[in-house]
Amino acid sequence: MTLALVCMSHSPLLEVTTPPEEIQKDVDAAFAVARKFVEDFDPELVVSFAPDHYNGFFYELMPPFCVGYEAVGVGDYGSEEGPLNVPTAVAKDLAQAIIDADLDTAISLKMEIDHGAVQPLEVLFGSIAAKPVIPIFINSVAPPFASMRRVRQLGTAVGNYLKTLDKRVLLIGSGGLSHDPPVPQIATATPEQKATLLNGRHPTAAARNERQQRVIETAAAFAKGKANIMDLNPEWDRQLLDILASGELEKLDTWTAAEMAASAGNSAHEVRTWVAAYNALRAAGEYTVTSEYYRPIPEFIAGFGVTTAVVK
Template sequence: MVIVFGGDHRRAFRHVVPAFGVALSASILAEGGHPAGNLDVPSAVARRLCEHLLSAGFDVAACRDIGLDHAFAQPVRDLLGDLAVKPVIPLPVNCATAPLPTGRRVAEFGAEVGRFLDGIAERVLVIGTGGLSHSPPSLEVDTYDLSDEDRARIIAEGMAAARTKIRPDWDAEVLDAMSNWDVASLIRLVDTAHTRAGAGANEVRTWLAAGAAGGGRPVTPMVYEPVPEWITGMAVAASA
């Protein structure tokens, strides 16, 4: 089974934006040349996770028939090969529409998910997807209900400037804190992400949540590269 902590680019959540969600059923939107599809969400396990989190003091949103974008589609396709090859429970974390959950609350949320996973028999892969430093033009505007046409126009107009907003120094701080599992530094980096590394850097919340769900062990960087064509500081890190 796979747990994916992912953000949202104001597509699944526009008018009502929960800090944290648990998808009980979910599909993937057609995007970037990839077709739409359905995720194989184990609804009974997702329901139990939702109930566990509620009993632990997290007022999560139970999400049914939710349409998710590349924040979830890319890691599932790239790491697993196909959307439906493994059962997947998406856990949306608000990384796009302020006010955002604090770094401390994100760490607590991830740790509580980990406690639930410790009590089930399945072998679980935990993924955090998003970031590192980047500032997509469509997230720099405080407009929560953009059409696809307006989104594409804003991105095209701001792409040249966005290529200059990668912050390798901040990315290095995040990766160093992950490799040492320095949760105090990670919380600080999350809470200052937008100011230091752009609107998209808020997605590092998913890294913090995934690391906490994995038990707070060191997460070792495997590769890092600033990619101006993708306007993003890109990295992969793993823990066992």
């Protein structure tokens, strides 16, 4: 058993906008470091912690956690469509190990995943089917949320199972740091929005395009300082990155959903995927962060980070 980790921000705007050249080069360089790290590690299995943005999971039934026995990309924002290479037998054993650790998780025999889970696989491997992948959904968009302590415990349970395997396993945590994109909130949604949040699966091309265009236009306005969304919070992002690098992950147990949203935006809850991934890594032993990139990027509506880590 050997575990390694890549955590990275994602943004739907990576696929559909062209930021200033200097920013694009900066992000590409960070991705290149992560790709080289993964190439050298040569994983035999990938376990991906990722959110969803009302493309595969809806308020009709919104679990805090879900393990995919099979999975398919929905192709939003130009991301890759189609099936992932999920080792179903291993995914079943992993789900049972999580439940045996007294953590309730849902399971899906056909998980639908969006850019939040797909982008890291595209960036690191070039394709969503290049490696055996077990996707683990962590609700990071739709209140109420599992506590950070519970997310940490989920990561530990996953890591405890993975360290029993005779495999090189790459952990991925995919989520923005501080960011507040124009995602409807159930408490303030219009009747039409509520219907979509309840079950907006498989929208028409026109409906998907309208939704995506709203985000693209907001990003353009945000980059000019004219959008009515919360600013990025580099100080909050740095605090999180420092705690993750320190290995003192229990410090995050006191972070509440309300405080996180107020400080870093409604979609800052996606850092739960990083917390789970780092705790899974720590289950195998003390770790070292081998690379860290961070930059607040208004063009992507994201505090944008990429980190890699290995067990010492």
